Amino acid sequence: MAAYKDPENTLIIETSKGNVVIELRPDLAPKHVERIKTLAREGFYDGIVFHRVIDGFMAQTGCPQGRGIGGSKLPNLPAEFNAEPHVRGVCSMARSSNPNSANSQFFICFDDATFLDRQYTAWGKVVEGMENVDKLARGEPPRAPDKMLTVRVAADVA
Secondary structure, X not given: OOOOOOHHHEEEEEEOOEEEEEEEOOOXXXXXXXXXXXXXXXXXXXXXXXXXXXXXOEEEEOOOOOOOOOXXXXXXXXXXXXXXXXXXXXXXXXXXXXXXXXXXXXXXXOOXXXXXXXXXXXXXXXXXXXXXXXXXXOEOOOOOOOEEEEEEEHHHOO
């Protein structure tokens, strides 16, 4: 296990294509980071598919139904829009047209998506394993979607 700068704010996602390590940014979006960690610790994300993977844009996951329509049993979050640019590796919350509707779904940017800046809550960035995100099956939804096998906070991993 690698030594992480801040294990309490590091997320390890074991995907069907390999591990992805995300540095969480509570300085940008404290409520969203807390939600991601809560759901990870409950095992909510384990086995959930990447249901929307658009080449050159982003990979979205976090819907328990695997169709982009659901969330956790927890209430939706108020927006925490920030100045973090949506560029390659940035992790941000998915939401409906209501800015305060983020719940459990999130996406990882493949490339520059700065048109999303200050409209979606960025909460982290991939620091290892972006090549594994690049390997995810494409589609809306993909014919054979890849999954998050496990999602853990690094501080909880022995």
